Amino acid sequence: MSTQNTQHTDAPNPSATPSPTDTPNLSTTSSLSGEGFTVSYGFIAIASGMMLMGAWVLVTLVLQGIDPQDPHKSHNPPKAAPVPHLAAALPATPTLTNALLSATPGSSVRSLQRFYKQRAYSGAPPHIPHDILEHNGQIDACLSCHSQGGYVPKYNAFAPITPHPTYTNCVQCHVPQRTQSTFRPSAWKASPRPQLRRTALAGSPPPIPHDLHMRTDCNACHAGPAAVKEIRVPHPERSNCLQCHVPRKQVPPFRSLSPLHQRLEKNAPPPTPSPQRKRP
Amino acid sequence: MTISRREFLKNLAIGSALTAASQLIPGVSFAWEKPTSQHGSDITWKKAPCRFCGTGCGLLIGVSEGRAVAVKGDPQSAVNKGLLCVKGYHSIQALYGEDRLKKAMIRKNGQMVEVPIKEALDLIAQKIKETIQSHGKDAVSMYGSGQWTIPDGYAASKLMKGCIGTNNLEANARLCMASAVTGFMTTFGLDEPMGCYEDMDHADTFFLWGNNMSEMHPVLFSRILERKRTHPRTLIIDFATRSTRTSVAADRSILFRPQSDLAVANAICYELFRTQRIDLSFLQKHCSFRKGKTQIGYGLQDKFAFQDTPEITNLDEYKKFLEDYTPEKVEKISGVSAEDIRYMASLYGDPTRNVVSYWCMGMNQHTRGTWINNLVYNIHLLVGKISRPGNGPFSLTGQPSACGTVREVGTLTHKLPKGMVMDPKARKFASDIWKVPYSRIPAKPTYDTVEMFRALDRGDIRFMWIQTTNPMVTMPNLRRYRDATKKQGRFIVVSEIYPTPTTAIADVILPSAMWIEREGMFGNSERRTQHWEKMVNPPGDAMSDTWQIIEVARRLGFTKEFPWSEDKHIEHIWNEYTRFHDNPAHRMADYETLKRESGVIWPYVNGRSTQWRYNTQLDPATKRRNGAVDFYGKPEGKAWIWLRPYEAAPEEPSKDYPFWLNTGRVLEHWHTGSMTRRIPTLHQAVPASYVEIHPLDAKRLNIRHGDKVKLTSPRGSILINASLNQRACPPLGQVFVPFFDENYLINELTLDAYCPISRQPDYKKCAVRVERA
Amino acid sequence: MPVISYLAYPEKQHRATLLAELSAHPYCEVIPAENADVFIVVTDTPDRQTDETVRTYLEQHHGLLCLAMIHGQVEDPQE
Structure with missing residues (x-):
């Protein structure tokens, strides 16, 4: 950096046209002094500022990528607990005496363990982990929270989005839990949950371990703040999911029921294979 | 169990090749034993109809290592198209309660003692023989269920009517669908709806008559909601005695006073005449008029007898009859405003609207159940909205196989698989197929369900075998009938899967195989028969109801009549049973078709289901093709319009019971x-x-x-x-x-009052006092 | 350690021969279809050269109509 900062800026001597044979004397910093200096301080200040900002953005992004957290976490929300006033106001089934809810809504991140706890088996419709107003005058009131999602302060959680909003008789499949007890003990054994990340090759897109019926809106469970954290997708901006991810178990291919088609299928000759390709 | 990485990669490679092959060659199968994956989660999916309501949703049951572990809606089922309700989704858990009955039990010195099932079966046969010897054939009875599979009902019918020779065979469908049956028989001459669920995809006006469809046939209700979502013109009218989830979802909820549905239905007909919305040419071509007895009683006395006498009448008399049912007069009886009655009539009469009426227990469990069924048919007949896509009255069934088993096999006192016991031709037909002496099949009906339990109380019946139902919770006026079972000299056998208040009064308990633990068929509301194969083993000594009946029949000496082998008996029973229905109006699909398809609708003719009966274009069984319909169940092809009045319920709210x-x-x-x-x-x-x-x-x-x-x-x-x-x-x-x-x-x-024609009790109306305890 | 699967379509008249010979091959496992003329062939070889040799053998077999490679893992990530 030049120390000659007292020299004022002056246009170079018009008569002193540099000859082509002149090699600029790079060892001196005279060309940087004066006019150049404030600007260069500025540049450096700006540059380092930008570098610092960039570094900060990078770090934040990296951190988010590694550990997707509720953006409100920085406010240190209170530990999840059943909201007391709810328990009193709930129109509980008359025989109930104590607290009702099992999977208490309130922790801010949905975990896979809690996800499965709400389901009798993988693929079953989850039970409703919060109480509902039964007689509320609207059959699809659930969609007011579950069609778009959003933060629900009452439960300190994000409402999960339904992957099948066109089915509007919600309580036909999803029911609340008004007690933890059973009528008689059950010997029910659920089968093991689908394993995650059964990729064919290292780095392959993992196959879909669940059925696609009523679950074609991948973003509803795999992206967004209400997503289950273990299956949150690192690339939600890519929206043609089925281009890379395929179901692992195939259901039998669709069969036409008409007898004509069945007869055709039965008598079909084996497919004509494409010509044998020589290895390059 | 662990596998090596090598094995895993190989299985992966093979799996991909299997998938590729199945895409290229549909239906290809490979001879390969898949090694059990280390996660044990290799699930095979097999189809079955749901165990619960009369909708008859198609399920895919996931079976892994001998247990049912998951359920999916079958996307290939035309009934539910992949959707289920909470009961269907969790149905398989019902197999695994810890107190599942696994062993037969006999009451010895007041205590139930576990015994080998052979001993129990021996005792049952012995008791039947003793009872016949001491009290006669008609002291032996059997009480089955609309949750019986078709083979269960067929075996029971053959045993009771063809072998033992008694008409003491009833089923709990008497308590749920009997009025629907008599409604069909008196109006159309043939049982079961003329339309099908596909009507929901064509209709734009849905009347729900006294049934909470959102909770009781939820998957069908979701189909209606879907129709509404895609066709905003759709209207759902909930006509009921109380406000339910269905009312909330409907466009209009109209409440009526219990029993006054009779008056409102007539008032709608009056309005249709007044506003000239009648399809007169349809009426003249396809309908005739009848009136029956009135003040017909309520069946409250033992051995209550009633026989209706139809009298021919005409259009003018009908119009005069309807003068008592103007909307203003009916408003006073029913609490339904005249405006609402006119509104309902306007929808039925609107020529641009396709109207379907659905009903279930509100109309059937009714002391005038037959009448109210007739009256709703009248409405549809007057405007000609029947037997065509998107139009028609549809009686929904409560149980999964009240149609398939009780009504089609005929497990009722007066029925045979084809025709009625009173008809010599029907008895001859049965004796030919069953290969039993003609004289053995009794010609007189004995008791309907309520009368059968009254007979048990009096001692006219001494032996009762109850399968797949829980009368000690469901009989109306329960105390009398529970006490009856405990009387001396009554021997009760109960086939069940869990301990219930009915097993509590049993002398012998047989453990039954449940649903997918045995092969079977159900028939749902829309005449669709659905087959399932055995998927898991029943626990312990549990045995299918069919096989229990066969075992007892053989011990009674009827080995010729029940010759089938255990692994093929369902197929043989189906082949024998379908011979009864081998006619154009009722033909059933063959066994292979049933196994292959997710369900087919009868009449099944030339590989096609008949979705709309009586329609001259769509039903091959029609003969008179000069009009839109041929109601071939009635002699002239004309449906009967019945003049049925409003009559009050036997027990209405009073000062003491308000x-x-x-x-x-x-x-x-x-x-x-x-x-x-x-x-x-x-x-x-x-x-x-x-x-x-x-x-x-x-x-x-x-x-x-x-x-x-x-x-x-x-x-x-x-x-x-x-x-x-x-x-x-x-x-x-x-x-x-x-x-x-x-x-x-x-x-x-x-109250055990019932419709005198159908003998179905009314569970919806009696009088009580309400006090804070 | 290549593990590769193929769909192999035999010439109609040589189906049995192909099946027998491939089943006898030390590095091949064959799963015939029950209701179509196609086999699944899985090769499991110790190294790339052997894999090449086996593939050439398959392709040039007189009873083979068509060979389609479906799935493979060639490199063991730990190697």
Whole structure:
């Protein structure tokens, strides 16, 4: 950096046209002094500022990528607990005496363990982990929270989005839990949950371990703040999911029921294979 | 069990090749034993109809290592197209309650003792023989179920009517569908609906007559909602005695006073005439008029007898008859405003609207059940909205196979698989197929269900074999019939899967195989027969109801009549049974077709289901093709329009008993809860029964939500918790109690009055007193 | 350690021969279809060269009509 900062800026001597044979004397910093200096301080200040900002953005992004957290976490929300006033106001089934809810809504991140706890088996419709107003005058009131999602302060959680909003008789499949007890003990054994990340090759897109019926809106469970954290997708901006991810178990291919088609299928000759390709 | 990485990669490679091959060559199969994956989660999916309601959804049951572990809706089923309800999704858990009956039991010195099942079967056969010897054939009886599979019912019918030679065979469908049957028979001459579920995809106006479809046939209701979503012109009219989830979803909820549906139906017909919306040419071509007896009683006395006498009448008399049912007059009886009656009539009469009416227990469990079924048919006949896509009256069935088993096989006192016992031709036909002497099949019906239990009480019946139903919770006026079973000299055999109040009074308990633990078929509301294969083994000594009957029949000496081998008996039974229906109006599909398809509708003709019966374009069984329909169940191809009046219920609210008592179900629980209460998700959603009271009534009686309430009827009383402002709300002066909870036996309060024509009891109307306990 | 699967379509008249010979091959496992003329062939070889040799053998077999490679893992990530 030049120390000659007292020299004022002056246009170079018009008569002193540099000859082509002149090699600029790079060892001196005279060309940087004066006019150049404030600007260069500025540049450096700006540059380092930008570098610092960039570094900060990078770090934040990296951190988010590694550990997707509720953006409100920085406010240190209170530990999840059943909201007391709810328990009193709930129109509980008359025989109930104590607290009702099992999977208490309130922790801010949905975990896979809690996800499965709400389901009798993988693929079953989850039970409703919060109480509902039964007689509320609207059959699809659930969609007011579950069609778009959003933060629900009452439960300190994000409402999960339904992957099948066109089915509007919600309580036909999803029911609340008004007690933890059973009528008689059950010997029910659920089968093991689908394993995650059964990729064919290292780095392959993992196959879909669940059925696609009523679950074609991948973003509803795999992206967004209400997503289950273990299956949150690192690339939600890519929206043609089925281009890379395929179901692992195939259901039998669709069969036409008409007898004509069945007869055709039965008598079909084996497919004509494409010509044998020589290895390059 | 672990596998090496190498093995894993190989299996992966093979799996990909299998997938590729199945895409290239549909239906290809490879001879390869898949090694059990280390996660044990290799699930095979097999089709079955649901175990529960009369919708008959197609399920795919996931089986892994000998257990049912998951359920999917079958996307290839035309009934539900992949959607189920909470009961269907959790149905398989009903197989695994810990107190599942695994061993036969016999009552010895007052205690139930486990015995080898052979010993129990021997005892049953011996008791039948003894009873016949000491009291005659008609002292032996069998009480089955609309949840019986078709082979169960067929074996029972052949044993009782063809072998033992008694018409003492009834089923619990008498308590749920009998009025629907007599409604069909008196109006059309043939049982079962003329339309199918596909009507929902073509209709734009849905009338629900006294049924809470959102909870009782939820998957069908979702189809209606989907129709509404895609066709905004669609209207849903909920016509009911109380406000339910269905009312909330409907476009209009119209409440009527119990029993006054008779008057309102007539008023709608009056309006149709007044506004000249009648299809006169349809009426003249395809309908004739009848009137029957009035003041026909309520079946409250033992051995109540009634025989209707149809009298021919005409259009003018019908119009005169309807003058008593102007909307203004009916408003006074029913509480339905004249404007609402005119509104309903305008929808039925609107030529641009395709109208379907659905009903179930509100119209069937009714002391004038046959009449109200006739009257709703009248409405559709007057406007010609019947037997064509998107139009028609549709009687929904409650149970999964009340149609398939009880009605089509004919497990009722007066029925044979084809025709009625009173008809010599029908008896001859049965004796030919069954290869039994003609004289053995008795010609006179004996008892319907209520009368059968009354006969047990009196001692005219001494032996009863109960299968797949829980009468000690469901019989109306329950105390009398429970006491009857405990009397001396009564021998009761109960085939069940779990301990229930009915097994509690049994002398012999047989453990039954449940649903997918044996091969079977069900027939649903829309005449669709569905087959399933055996998928898992029953526990312990449990045996299918069919095989129990066969074992006892052989011990009674009927080995010729029940010759089939255990592994093929269902197929053989199906082949023999379908011979009864081998005619154009009722032809059934063959065994291979049933196994392959997710269900087919009868008449099944030339590989095609007949979806709309009586339609001259779409039903190959029609003969008179000069009009839109041929009601070939009646002699001239004309349906009968019945002149049926309003008559009051036998027990109405009074000074001492000022409330109507209504009973029914909830979405989560099936019937008496013996299965669904053992499914944790369902029990935890609705753990106990309750009484619904209107909040203003409750306030007046100083009752709050959750308070203990005493309900008293002339027959008994019960203590039960109050439910205010929950999923349903009765009007003032009415209470509702669901009957799924054996801790609250509400049928101790109900009345065993019935429709004299169908003999079906009315569970929806009796009188009670409500007090804070 | 290549593990590769193929769909192999035999010439109609040589189906049995192809099946027998491939089944006898030390590095091949064959799963015939029950209701179509196609086999699944899985090769499991110790190294790339052997894999090449086996593939050439398959392709040039007189009873083979068509060979389609479906799935393979050639490199063991730990190698």
